[in-house]
Amino acid sequence: MLIAILAGILFSILLLFIGKWVKTKLQLLPALLPLGLFIYFAQFFPAIAAGEVIEQHYNWVSSFGVNLSFRLDGLAFLFTLLITGIGFLVFLYTSAYLKNNDYLDRFYGYLSIFMAAMLGLVLSDNIMSLFLFWELTSISSFFLIGFNNKSEASRKSALWALGITGIGGLLLLAGAVILGIVADTYTISEMVNQKALIASSPLYILIAIFIFGAAFTKSAQFPFHFWLPGAMKAPTPVSTYLHSATMVKAGVYLLFRLTPVLGDNTFWNTTLMLFGGITMLYAAIHTIFRKDLKGILAYSTISALGILVFLIGLGTKEALLAAAVFILVHALYKATLFLVTGTIDLSTGTRDVSVLAGLKKIMLPVAIAGFLAALSNAGIPSSIGFIGKDLIYEGTLQLPNNVVLLTSLAVITNIFISYAGYLVGVKPFLGKLPERFEMTKTPEIRLWLPPVILASLGIVFGFVPSLIQDSLIKPILSSVAIDASDIHLKIWHGFTPVLALSVTTIVGGLLLYFLLKPTDKLVSFSNKLEVVSPKSIIEKLISLFETFSGWWTRVFQNGYLRNYVSVIIFVAVILMAYRLLQDTSYVIDYSSFSKLTVYEVVVLVIMVGAIFFTIFAKSRLAAVAASGVIGYAICLLFVFYSAPDLAMTQFAIDTLTVILFVLVLYRLPKYLVLSDYKQRIRDGILACSFGGLISVLALEVLAQPVNEEISKFYAENAYILAHGKNVVNVILVDFRGTDTMVEISVLAIAAIGVFALLKLRLRGHEREQK
Incomplete structure (x- = not known):
């Protein structure tokens, strides 16, 4: 398979x-x-x-x-x-x-x-x-x-x-x-x-x-x-x-x-009956407000799908049998009607049912297919549609509750569906051929043979339902855990309420066909109601969302990187502050920390000095150099704590960053010196708040009891499993190989982006727009 x-x-x-x-x-x-x-x-x-x-x-x-x-x-x-x-x-x-x-x-x-x-x-x-x-x-x-x-x-x-x-x-x-x-x-x-x-x-x-x-x-x-x-x-x-x-x-x-x-659950069955029932009636009624053949078929298809969902929702053996048969019934007649519609459109250049007539004179095989499909669609005896329609009514009549309501709903829906089938499969072929279609040529065999085959199958299965009874229908019910041994598809069940409902459906569909003609007036009336349709409502919601998105973009995504960073940090500060305030038992045990050394204090002073120099520097080059000093100071801290690998990595990254900044300095806009001290004070408070919270969180982490289980695992298995003596390198390359690969990929993408910006050449008017 x-x-x-x-x-x-x-x-x-x-x-x-x-x-x-x-x-x-x-x-x-x-x-x-x-x-x-x-x-x-x-x-x-x-x-x-x-x-x-x-x-x-x-x-x-x-x-x-x-x-x-x-x-x-x-x-x-x-x-x-x-x-x-x-x-x-x-x-x-x-x-x-x-x-x-x-x-x-x-x-x-x-x-x-x-x-x-x-x-x-x-x-x-x-x-x-x-x-x-x-x-x-x-x-x-x-x-x-x-x-x-x-x-x-x-x-x-x-x-x-x-x-x-x-x-x-x-x-x-x-x-x-x-x-x-x-x-x-x-x-x-x-x-x-x-x-x-x-x-x-x-x-x-x-x-x-x-x-x-x-x-x-x-x-x-x-x-x-x-x-x-x-x-x-x-x-x-x-x-x-x-x-x-x-x-x-x-x-x-x-x-x-x-x-x-x-x-077999109330929620399951009720929901399916509700949505299926609404869909099949709503869409069936819509067929009378359409003139386009495809539009009529579209809404009758929706109605048929509603019937299937409705029957599955009923959940009884009779209803599921009706659904199984109707899947086949609908596929045969609806595929036929679509192919007939396509041939009519290709031959005449129109799908307007109000102007189509007399086409049987020039496309008789297509007309035969349309007639047969319409018979099955309407549930006329001798077609598989007749058996399918009867099974639907048997399914509703066997219900313990709301029998009259649900059966009436099914009958009304089938009347409108029958009407739609007559419009598509019968009306275009009857009557006098309009002058505008007299030069229309008979379609070639590939355009009429497929619908004829499908329509004929609907009639053959209707005359001899035993062809599908054991080979198709019973196995479907068995596949959903239903005993199908006593199922027998028959054309004639005698004079029963089901037969009366079937006759009512056929007569109702014919009366609707002869009394109600598709007109522009009906289409216009339907268009007036379009404003309250689900599609219009969803389109309005989409429009409101677009308006909101535009406002959000103008306010929060206005093209200034400093604003993006400020918003991110502000949200992070709020979340972390809320977390700390919620934890009333939080206490930092300073006695558990090692004492500061002279080296650490000196490095800390250098870092603080570099930070202030970066903030107040009036030259971009000086600010970049000062930020590099901060990175090198962190390298020294790694060295003091016996992490030379991390120190070398930090050294390489900071050096590369400084070099990249220097390379692109001449491409960056004029150095921005903020004259608005209120904004600088706001940014300073935000930065200090963020840094303070990070420090508090770091101290809280350090105060937690150390779990050495993971470190012991890496120490014991680094050489045995990964054949490496350096535990840090083994973690990065083997145990976190995928993560490292993704990080390398991100770095490569960023490098490509930087290279593209360096190679960007804008014309004069494009620079002004930027």
Whole structure:
């Protein structure tokens, strides 16, 4: 499985070398990658249907419990088939949709990386590796959404998507770390055995909140949903692949996967029902205020994701069965409708549903795909959507509480979703063909074959649900610890309340379609309400934050180094003073200190004199020389206390510092002599306070009992483990090797910066601006 995951990344690297041929002669070559992966995963059909689980484990960072563990069970199997199967059709569709694009090879590269990330995400059995692939989907989707990078709207949409899902990624990391600590494992399949321990932990609520934040941002739940309609600026293959079948369902997958670990809890179930219910109704109603085909599909997608979260929140066997079926149902009809929309847009140059009509005369195969997808979307009998819709109603009717409310919510949502499907899959093809579209050409086979295949599968599975019952649906429920032996998917259940609700949905959707036409008036009304939308509120908060940041920068980061240092020292003084005042038992035992020697007193006098000379010097060169004297005095103290290594190090550093200062003296601004004595007095008080507090803290440290355990360890092991006789050098080079390497790196970076400043040549007007 690891090779299958890495295949997409390796292929994207290969495109760097064969990209020019992919754009011309080998446009169909990239489609072989997802096709091959689909065939690879399809071979596990018999094993998965038999209830087997395929596992592979690779050691990675075992000391932290982070390994590359992959697990192919029913839930992961469904998603791998969707990712690779729909991926193949999207790659095939892309070869025609973007055939004249100069960056077709780049697009395939992004798409391949995204496919690899999604496969890694759904196959990971280690929650930390799942997080890594989760973040990779956000990064690759950023490049796909912003593929038309010359468009400001595309760039902005990509940033919104990355920002929202990126925040969710941080929340997932936090939740994963805490969950791993509580369960004492990062392996998801092992966490199931620790369910009682996790549920009883005081950190359970915090874990659940972090997981909710990750899932809601990724799967576009209210109020984080607004990034998804904006992402429709991406090319249609992106909308089809990411926003109907794969990435937006990553959050749903996460909730489904962790239900055996965190589910069956009032907080878990109530939160998911609340957010899912609000999202599915809110987004469904929004579909009537859109004329753009992609906009309609975007909000119907958000509504469908809300339904999935809502069903997972219900948590019953019937609800989870409905969610499992609806994942497949939605992927098939929504991917079809997106591909149909892309073909219409490419052929006619518009996605305005109010002007589209009669297109079946020139694109009959596309019309057939749209009709079939609309049937499944509306839950018409003979389609897999009919079975999925019935299961949703069975899930709500089986609840012990709020049956009428929750069922009514589901019915209303499905009516609006049906209406959206009719608008996209039916309306553009019926009626009289407008004159402006009479010259439109019939699209080539690569543009209509993929949607026809997906739409046909929705009908085939509807007529023969046994094709997916044992091989896909039952294994999904088994993967979340639910007995699926008595589950039977059927087209006809008799005259039941579920059938009445289904008929109500179908009739309601048709009435809405015939009575309500998309108009500019509805769009205008929606735009007026945009001011109170979550996106507008967040934009206002961002604007306020930018204003605050500007004020903060002008006041505290105004370009004067002395101000930065003053603020840092002032804060440090406040914190240290507070610490000392809190410790009322603090007493310095002066009797424990050794007596001052003549040498120490002389060195101290030299240091004090050098300090005052540095402060009051009127020449920069004199100030630099005096600061060097302070450093050399410290060298003498190291020598007195038998630390020649430290003395030599201090000597080298101070000498180098003085030389560097002298070298850059002629590049520095005119020496600043402060005439404002109030400012000098303020700085003097601040410096004395800081120095006094440091002295007190140093005395407090010296008064503490000495723990010689660490020093004994270094003394006993310096020669044995590191083969060095000088303990100080051994500590720096071996025991603190990484720290020393970082310090050397910092010094190298600083040296490069100094060299760059020395070589800087500014023009006259640039000097004035500085």
